[in-house]
Amino acid sequence: MKPSTAEVRQMFLNFFQNKGHQVVSSSSLIPKNDSTILFTNAGMNQFKDIFLGKEKQIYSRVTSSQRCIRAGGKHNDLTKVGFTTRHHTFFEMLGNFSFGDYFKHEAIAFAWELLTSRHWFNLPKEKLWVTVYQTDNETFDIWKKEIGVQPTQIIRIGDHQGKPYSSDNFWTMGKTGPCGPSSEIFFDHGPNLFGSPPGTLNEDGDRYVEIWNIVFMQFNRQLNGTMIPLPYPSVDTGMGLERITAVLQNVHSNYKIDVFTKLIQSAAEIIGTKDLNNKSLHVIADHIRSCAFLISDGVIPSNDNQSYVLRRLIRRAVHHGKMLGAKETFFFKLVDPLISIMDINDNNFNQKKKKIEKVLRTEEEQCTKNIERGVSLLNTELALLSDNTLRGDIVFRLYDTFGFPLEWTENICKQRNVKIDKIGFEYSMKQQRQRARNASNFHSKNKSVIYITQSSVFKGYEYLQLQTVITSINVDGESVKTISHGKHGIIVLETTPCYAESGGQIGDSGNLYDTNNSHFIIHDTQRYAQAIGHTGQIITGELHIGDTVIVKVNKQRRERICLNHSGTHLLQAALRQVLGQHVEQKGSYINDCFLRFDFSHYQAMTLEEIYEVEEIINSNIRLNALIETHVMKLETAKESGAIALFNETYSDYVRVLKINDCSIELCGGTHAKRTGDIGLFHLLSESSIAAGVRRIEAVTGDKALSILQKENKQLLNIAHLFKANRHNIYEKIHTFIQYTHNLEEKINKIENQKAIQESSLLVKNFIIIKDIKILVHALNNIEPKTLHIIIKKLKNHIGSGIIVLASILDGKVSIITNVTSNLTDYIKACDIITILAPKIDGKGGGNAHIAQAGGLNASALPEALIYIKEWLSENLKNIT
Numbered sequence: 001m002k003p004s005t006a007e008v009r010q011m012f013l014n015f016f017q018n019k020g021h022q023v024v025s026s027s028s029l030i031p032k033n034d035s036t037i038l039f040t041n042a043g044m045n046q047f048k049d050i051f052l053g054k055e056k057q058i059y060s061r062v063t064s065s066q067r068c069i070r071a072g073g074k075h076n077d078l079t080k081v082g083f084t085t086r087h088h089t090f091f092e093m094l095g096n097f098s099f100g101d102y103f104k105h106e107a108i109a110f111a112w113e114l115l116t117s118r119h120w121f122n123l124p125k126e127k128l129w130v131t132v133y134q135t136d137n138e139t140f141d142i143w144k145k146e147i148g149v150q151p152t153q154i155i156r157i158g159d160h161q162g163k164p165y166s167s168d169n170f171w172t173m174g175k176t177g178p179c180g181p182s183s184e185i186f187f188d189h190g191p192n193l194f195g196s197p198p199g200t201l202n203e204d205g206d207r208y209v210e211i212w213n214i215v216f217m218q219f220n221r222q223l224n225g226t227m228i229p230l231p232y233p234s235v236d237t238g239m240g241l242e243r244i245t246a247v248l249q250n251v252h253s254n255y256k257i258d259v260f261t262k263l264i265q266s267a268a269e270i271i272g273t274k275d276l277n278n279k280s281l282h283v284i285a286d287h288i289r290s291c292a293f294l295i296s297d298g299v300i301p302s303n304d305n306q307s308y309v310l311r312r313l314i315r316r317a318v319h320h321g322k323m324l325g326a327k328e329t330f331f332f333k334l335v336d337p338l339i340s341i342m343d344i345n346d347n348n349f350n351q352k353k354k355k356i357e358k359v360l361r362t363e364e365e366q367c368t369k370n371i372e373r374g375v376s377l378l379n380t381e382l383a384l385l386s387d388n389t390l391r392g393d394i395v396f397r398l399y400d401t402f403g404f405p406l407e408w409t410e411n412i413c414k415q416r417n418v419k420i421d422k423i424g425f426e427y428s429m430k431q432q433r434q435r436a437r438n439a440s441n442f443h444s445k446n447k448s449v450i451y452i453t454q455s456s457v458f459k460g461y462e463y464l465q466l467q468t469v470i471t472s473i474n475v476d477g478e479s480v481k482t483i484s485h486g487k488h489g490i491i492v493l494e495t496t497p498c499y500a501e502s503g504g505q506i507g508d509s510g511n512l513y514d515t516n517n518s519h520f521i522i523h524d525t526q527r528y529a530q531a532i533g534h535t536g537q538i539i540t541g542e543l544h545i546g547d548t549v550i551v552k553v554n555k556q557r558r559e560r561i562c563l564n565h566s567g568t569h570l571l572q573a574a575l576r577q578v579l580g581q582h583v584e585q586k587g588s589y590i591n592d593c594f595l596r597f598d599f600s601h602y603q604a605m606t607l608e609e610i611y612e613v614e615e616i617i618n619s620n621i622r623l624n625a626l627i628e629t630h631v632m633k634l635e636t637a638k639e640s641g642a643i644a645l646f647n648e649t650y651s652d653y654v655r656v657l658k659i660n661d662c663s664i665e666l667c668g669g670t671h672a673k674r675t676g677d678i679g680l681f682h683l684l685s686e687s688s689i690a691a692g693v694r695r696i697e698a699v700t701g702d703k704a705l706s707i708l709q710k711e712n713k714q715l716l717n718i719a720h721l722f723k724a725n726r727h728n729i730y731e732k733i734h735t736f737i738q739y740t741h742n743l744e745e746k747i748n749k750i751e752n753q754k755a756i757q758e759s760s761l762l763v764k765n766f767i768i769i770k771d772i773k774i775l776v777h778a779l780n781n782i783e784p785k786t787l788h789i790i791i792k793k794l795k796n797h798i799g800s801g802i803i804v805l806a807s808i809l810d811g812k813v814s815i816i817t818n819v820t821s822n823l824t825d826y827i828k829a830c831d832i833i834t835i836l837a838p839k840i841d842g843k844g845g846g847n848a849h850i851a852q853a854g855g856l857n858a859s860a861l862p863e864a865l866i867y868i869k870e871w872l873s874e875n876l877k878n879i880t
């Protein structure tokens, strides 16, 4: 009996439980408090601090089945997925770990017993090959002498090109962190498959597949490559669940195991294809697993970090679906089958099922729109081709703007016998990289214009005014000793109460005086390395380095900034409460007039959600809670659940801002003392600034009140116009719109009747030149819209002919001409208009069939019409 994937997982955990290991659950795919890796990429990640000796272990032996993603960062298999038999973006890693407990002997013996014992996996010993790190004689001997593996099946693997620790048999988690030599076990799938043993030229074939990696954790790798020994040697092993299941189910590809066969079958049914061996189905079956689990762990598609990888994965799956002929949104429909096929009974996942489906669907719809726009661009370009090669810059545009993978454009072009210019494509890619490099150089050059070496102490949390000393002055980018009357410059002080712009909060403004009444107005405060610089202008006297000065923050402005900053924290907390924990700050800007907060969320907020957020914030304001700040160790802050910005580097000690139980964030900004100080929070707008990123703008305090009053005044003014009050204004406007609508309908009817009358009168005015019916005529007070109706009626009446009809309404002239299609070879409507428009001081346009003009010179109309009549007879004379 072949075990199912679920049974293989359970057997592994049972085996190690029997050997005294504690079974530990899988951790999130997003590493907690570890910015050295993008995703959880191995079973050992959650135990990193235990290996490093930073965290005390509770158990010295554990075992787990860890969900992993290898689609970004150091371990990235994305491009291989679907095209090999054994790579995935998402997979489960079975592992056993020893923290300073057993080491090489036991780890190897355990692995061998599980793989070969007839009570467990019962694999034939001769089908197993092992590798060891080149210099690791101890491990070589264990395999040979204690386990009895033939020395010909034990292979030493050295460093790549002699670069220390770069061997496949030296495992590192990322650029830094726990690492050590390893020993890998390979399974020989048999001579029917291509490939040769590890360490040889064709090792990447499908015949010899690595199934288990046993790492002997001994070092902590530093960024500069130094290896610091760990406090105690440990063991970290990893066996891909899908690979070992393939071996035990006697298939040669992971995509043929039970889970994948069923997923592929479901994907094929949903998309409507019968081609079950198509590699695109492998990609889709793989990607639905990574995408669904990433979303369940809180990631949503966007343009940076993990969110960007998720976006790429979804789009890649959608593209492959399109290649298979998917007509409708399909990817989200795989969530249901995924849950039953993988037998997912994880609460976190199942509770989020609806959200997972919604996120996938929204992203697929956006992606489809992009594809449609891209396809239409491609069709236009293909239609314009003068030879059979599509230019590289267009291929690049499709790739860069519309997300078309190269292979995709190539496929579409192939169907139409068109080649693509790959060299041109590469060239455009290179140019773009260069542009990106130039942009970053420019930025750094600009930043280095002002170079200040002094340092300043910020005292603005406690004081808004203090006495201090000038330590540096900078005028026009030069360091100077004195700044004299009228000059603009930057003054650096030893200590300052002025807040330098950072963390989204604008810099303070204020004033600076000396005892001689010299006065420098501070417009802005910025940080320059360790110095705090006050930018402004000296309006009285002069100031020198070493002068003692009084510096005062603009108190009213600062207070307003504080209210907006505290309001921003309440906003983030309320958004997480209403929309979910996936809400993450993507940017903020806080000044004295308003606050702006950018955050991750996949769709527009509903009005109800907006009101709920406002209500929560305002009720927190009414609670008048204390806004507390504490300086603490970064670790302690993170443990207490403080929200930190991803990718931001913090020092060991951080400032934590806490508002009641509702908000706790790392923050260096200035704040109100109690929430009640904020007074009122009013949300002005909610919009999208990038896919997956929303922006809220809001106001607080007196500004919120004055905006609400202004809005209220406007409402009352409108009510007044409609002779209504605030309670019945909506109904009044509604009735008014209905009334206008009815009037419009009546007018239309009247105009139509007028058109019928006019056209029946006009029928008599046709003249005939060379058997062609011609009407050139001016009417009074007829709308252009009605002129069109008249022309239509006349045209139906005469069947064939030329009509030039004008009307003067409120002093303005409109002319419409119509030439029936049988005559456009001789006379074109647009030519008539080109002649007439300048004569009435107007402009116009149209096609051969129908054209129109508008002009201001009504008095010139009669002459213009006489002219065109003559022009027509002249031109029609020559028709044979």
Ligand code: SER
Pocket: 041, 042, 043, 044, 095, 171, 213, 214, 215, 236, 237, 238, 239
């Ligand atoms: N950390 C090693 C790997 O990922 C063994 O678990 O291969």
